[in-house]
Amino acid sequence: xxxxxxxxxxxxxxxxxxxxxxxxxxxxxxxxxxxxxxxxxxxxxxxxxxxxxxxxxxxxxxxxxxxxxxxxxxxxxxxxxxxxxxxxxxxxxxxxxxxxxxxxxxxxxxxxxxxxxxxxxxxxxxxxxxxxxxxxxxxxxxxxxxxxxxxxxxxxxxxxxxxxxxxxxxxxxxxxxxxxxxxxxxxxxxxxxxxxxxxxxxxxxxxxxxxxxxxxxxxxxxxxxxxxxxxxxxxxxxxxxxxxxxxxxxxxxxxxxxxxxxxxxxxxxxxxxxxxxxxxxxxxxxxxxxxxxxxxxxxxxxxxxxxxxxxxxxxxxxxxxxxxxxxxxxxxxxxxxxxxxxxxxxxxxxxxxxxxxxxxxxxxxxxxxxxxxxxxxxxxxxxx
Amino acid sequence: xxxxxxxxxxxxxxxxxxxxxxxxxxxxxxxxxxxxxxxxxxxxxxxxxxxxxxxxxxxxxxxxxxxxxxxxxxxxxxxxxxxxxxxxxxxxxxxxxxxxxxxxxxxxxxxxxxxxxxxxxxxxxxxxxxxxxxxxxxxxxxxxxxxxxxxxxxxxxxxxxxxxxxxxxxxxxxxxxxxxxxxxxxxxxxxxxxxxxxxxxxxxxxxxxxxxxxxxxxxxxxxxxxxxxxxxxxxxxxxxxxxxxxxxxxxxxxxxxxxxxxxxxxxxxxxxxxxxxxxxxxxxxxxxxxxxxxxxxxxxxxxxxxxxxxxxxxxxxxxxxxxxxxxxxxxxxxxxxxxxxxxxxxxxxxxxxxxxxxxxxxxxxxxxxxxxxxxxxxxxxxxx
Numbered sequence: 001x002x003x004x005x006x007x008x009x010x011x012x013x014x015x016x017x018x019x020x021x022x023x024x025x026x027x028x029x030x031x032x033x034x035x036x037x038x039x040x041x042x043x044x045x046x047x048x049x050x051x052x053x054x055x056x057x058x059x060x061x062x063x064x065x066x067x068x069x070x071x072x073x074x075x076x077x078x079x080x081x082x083x084x085x086x087x088x089x090x091x092x093x094x095x096x097x098x099x100x101x102x103x104x105x106x107x108x109x110x111x112x113x114x115x116x117x118x119x120x121x122x123x124x125x126x127x128x129x130x131x132x133x134x135x136x137x138x139x140x141x142x143x144x145x146x147x148x149x150x151x152x153x154x155x156x157x158x159x160x161x162x163x164x165x166x167x168x169x170x171x172x173x174x175x176x177x178x179x180x181x182x183x184x185x186x187x188x189x190x191x192x193x194x195x196x197x198x199x200x201x202x203x204x205x206x207x208x209x210x211x212x213x214x215x216x217x218x219x220x221x222x223x224x225x226x227x228x229x230x231x232x233x234x235x236x237x238x239x240x241x242x243x244x245x246x247x248x249x250x251x252x253x254x255x256x257x258x259x260x261x262x263x264x265x266x267x268x269x270x271x272x273x274x275x276x277x278x279x280x281x282x283x284x285x286x287x288x289x290x291x292x293x294x295x296x297x298x299x300x301x302x303x304x305x306x307x308x309x310x311x312x313x314x315x316x317x318x319x320x321x322x323x324x325x326x327x328x329x330x331x332x333x334x335x336x337x338x339x340x341x342x343x344x345x346x347x348x349x350x351x352x353x354x355x356x357x358x359x360x361x362x363x364x365x366x367x368x369x370x371x372x373x374x375x376x377x378x379x380x381x382x383x384x
Numbered sequence: 385x386x387x388x389x390x391x392x393x394x395x396x397x398x399x400x401x402x403x404x405x406x407x408x409x410x411x412x413x414x415x416x417x418x419x420x421x422x423x424x425x426x427x428x429x430x431x432x433x434x435x436x437x438x439x440x441x442x443x444x445x446x447x448x449x450x451x452x453x454x455x456x457x458x459x460x461x462x463x464x465x466x467x468x469x470x471x472x473x474x475x476x477x478x479x480x481x482x483x484x485x486x487x488x489x490x491x492x493x494x495x496x497x498x499x500x501x502x503x504x505x506x507x508x509x510x511x512x513x514x515x516x517x518x519x520x521x522x523x524x525x526x527x528x529x530x531x532x533x534x535x536x537x538x539x540x541x542x543x544x545x546x547x548x549x550x551x552x553x554x555x556x557x558x559x560x561x562x563x564x565x566x567x568x569x570x571x572x573x574x575x576x577x578x579x580x581x582x583x584x585x586x587x588x589x590x591x592x593x594x595x596x597x598x599x600x601x602x603x604x605x606x607x608x609x610x611x612x613x614x615x616x617x618x619x620x621x622x623x624x625x626x627x628x629x630x631x632x633x634x635x636x637x638x639x640x641x642x643x644x645x646x647x648x649x650x651x652x653x654x655x656x657x658x659x660x661x662x663x664x665x666x667x668x669x670x671x672x673x674x675x676x677x678x679x680x681x682x683x684x685x686x687x688x689x690x691x692x693x694x695x696x697x698x699x700x701x702x703x704x705x706x707x708x709x710x711x712x713x714x715x716x717x718x719x720x721x722x723x724x725x726x727x728x729x730x731x732x733x734x735x736x737x738x739x740x741x742x743x744x745x746x747x748x749x750x751x752x753x754x755x756x757x758x759x760x761x762x763x764x765x766x767x768x
Contacts, residue, residue: 005410012628015411023629024408026389027399027581029705060583061445062624065607096606191625197411199444199583199627220604222480223449240446241575243583243627244396245407321413 003319008350010139010169010296010323010337012191012198016256019195022249030244036236038251043233045254046202049194049262050171050186052178056204057229060243063168063189066201068096069224070164070185071133074209076216077101079130082123082161084115084145087138088326089166097133100220105129111141111329112289112298117149124158130212131162131184136170140326142298142335143289144174151181162209168192171202172257173269173295173339184209190246193265193295193339195253199246253341270294271381272347273338279351279374283358283365288333295339298325300332305361307331313357320353344378387703392734394523394553394680394707394721396575396582400640403579406633414628420620422635427617429638430586432646433578434555434570436562440588441613444627447552447573450585452480453608454548454569455517458593460600461485463514466507466545468499468529471522472710473550481517484604489513495713496673496682498522498529501537508542514596515546515568520554524710526682526719527673528558535565546593552576555586556641557653557679557723568593574630577649577679577723579637583630637725654678655765656731657722663735663758667742667749672717679723682709684716689745691715697741704737728762 007014028035039058046056059066071093075081081102083094086109097104107123109115115134124132132154137144147170151163164185170176171186172193178186183206190200205213205226213219213226228239257265273294277287280299288298301307307324311334314320325333336350351370358365391398412419423442430440443450455477459465465486467478470493481488491507493499499518508516516538521528531554535547548569554560555570556577562570567590574584589597589610597603597610612623641649657678661671664683672682685691691708695718698704709717720734735754742749 005412007411007413009413011625012411012413020408020410024404026404027391027396027575028389029391029393029396029707030582032705061449061607062626064624065445065449068607099606100604189625191411197627197629198414198625199630220484222483223445223452224607240448241395241573241582242446243581243630245581246583246627321416323413 006320006346006349008320008322008337008346010192010335010339011189013195013337013340014342015197016195016253016341019249019252022252023245025248027245030242031237035244039236039247042247042251042254045258049254049257050178050204051176051180051262052186052204054178054204054206055233056202057226057233058238058242058247059201059203059224059229060199060240061201062198063187063201064092065224066187066189066203067093067166069226070187070203071096072100072221072224073216073219073226074162074164074185074205074212075100075102075131076218078103080128081105082107082129082132084109084134086114086141086143087111087135088140089168090135090138093133093135093166112143114138114143114145114291115150117146117153120150121153121157124154124161129158129161131164133164135166136176137174137293137295139169139296140329141289142293142296143291144170144293145291147176148181151183155182162212169293169295169339172265174293175266178204190250194250195256195340196246196250199243200250268343268381269338271377272342272344273297275344275374275377276336276338276347276351278377279370280354282373283354283370288329297336297338298333299336301334305363307334309361310334310357313360314353317360318353318356320350322350344381348374348378390704390730390733392704392706392721392730394576394719394723395573397579397721397723398725399581400579400637400725403633403636406636407629409632411629414626415621419628423620423631426631426635426638429642433638433641434562434588435560435564435646436570436588438562438588438590439617440586441610441617442622442626442631443585443587443608443613444583444624445585446582447571447585448476449608450573450587451477451550451571453610454571454587455480456484456603456605456608457600457610458546458548458569458589458596459484459486459515460602462487464512465489466491466513466516468493468518470498470525470527471495471519472524473552474519474522477517477519477550496525496527498527498675499534501530501533504534505537505541508538508545513542513545515548517548519550520560521558521677521679523553523680524713525673526677526680527675528554528677529675531560532565535567539566546596553677553679553723556649558677559650562588574634578634579640579724580630580634583627584634652727652765653722655761656726656728657681659728659758659761660720660722660731660735662761663731663754664738666757667738667754672713681720681722682717683720685718689747691718693745694718694741697744698737701744702737702740704734706734728765732758732762
């Protein structure tokens, strides 16, 4: 029986058909006026997504390469870093800082929770940190922080501390205002909200961050040396051969975001996530996160439902691919994407599939109970 | 008038239609049994191309990222490196080694020439180097070395020196036998002979190289830390989200190589390059290189023909994109690719276009003179 493949993992995420077709076009060379003009257009649309006037650099690599670039360039060995560690990705950035000789203090926060403005204020009042590193939306737990308040608390209490933000599952999905919020280093990847396959990372630096790069003369990195990217971008270029066909395709996806407007994307993401949460909650599930992100939902399995059975059923019977938990959360949760090329009926389909899976696994379920709860939220998307 | 776009730059190179169509397929997740099986198949085909039994690691990034990975992991700070510097890319690897604190001695060789086995023997007899870094086929000058003889000379005179080879425009195009020749670190990129868009780099390490990695405990790199890749490959996986759609597409291109056989690819590349060289030489051009590579030809402009006029004519009137010179060679040479998805009539077309360009630029030319010279070589491809 035909069941379409539906990819709802929190990255890679589904890619629009028009973007995929762009990837099938013959390969052109990238040192041309045409590529430069296209890359400039991409640049301007990336700035819209980042809500920034500064340059957003494109790195050929995973999101991790962009995050590492943001850290190694701005944080010299011996610098003091406060790393909010509340999930697998947050912990990874602490490892990166340590690799490069930073003095890292980890502010450990329970999985499923995030740092508050008050916690940041209290920490940075007592100690002078060179940088605060945090993940805006932690993909492993589906947890978001109030970045606007956190950045305000940081600026009021320690104006010179750099704010380094992993926006890999926030930028382009959740409200994110780099300039207004005073974010110094903002990182994302291609395969999340930007509706592209994996292969590109992005990083933007404030003037404060660039001053830190300029002062960090002994940095040991070559491919990820952002000064090289800064020099090249003046010619509309990249320092190393870029994944140029992915950049061509990115233009198509970013044009879709531009047309919907970034505010429209934020609203759609928020309402589809809320619809999904209402749907699964109505079915008796609990969210893993105390501060759920609108980009990715992490849901706890109730007693008697195993990850293997539940995700296996969705995969094998419904051709729906969602993610499980990582590390200590393996087997305890499942995760569903709401970013990027994901709409109202995608959210509804996962809720409906959840009902069918519960039924198949012999659990009590009333068809439509979750779906109706989701629909009552989705109605908000169809109002004028 | 219809003139098809023909991409003959030495990277990015043209990509087969079947591979492009693979890129247009819906995105799937990569942490699946299907992806692992596919990645294993790719692995085995990469080993065929590398002529090795060791693992070939796939890095999401430009070729430079793979070269940096090969260097930073194996060469600890303070180690003594002999870097053969005979072109823009060779010089780049010296910069990478210096970035990471190696003691680098550059063996400077005139552009267009390459190191000989005798030179290497003489150098390594006198001094103990931890590593010899060279570019098998230097893309900026179209120059190849006799790697088999060079590696023999190295092994006979300094058995423990690591041999690090940039094979970015050789592996998959020119005879390259990693295991038989005792290459310790072999690097390539996706957008050359492997018939893929840019976005993936590849690196394989011998046991000797892995021993150097294990001993290099203080290495400062995260994204390019090959120990992480080694750990992941045991599960058919990558340590960071890979550009999985590029890997899917790579399978298609590698299967084409497998079908043609790597020896068949080498022969085709050799004869098309030789045909091109005979063609342009018959038209009065001189090759830039004293040891021309079969992967990319670098040709000197005769007096009275400017790069702007010649390449501009090919681009604007014939829709043929070839490369110019880099650095000090800018304006002096043009470069034409013979790697990957490039056949007999591609070589012939560039020779014919060269004749038309000379005519248009008011130079004496007899139509067919270059083409006939090329054909006499190409005939060798059509013999049984």
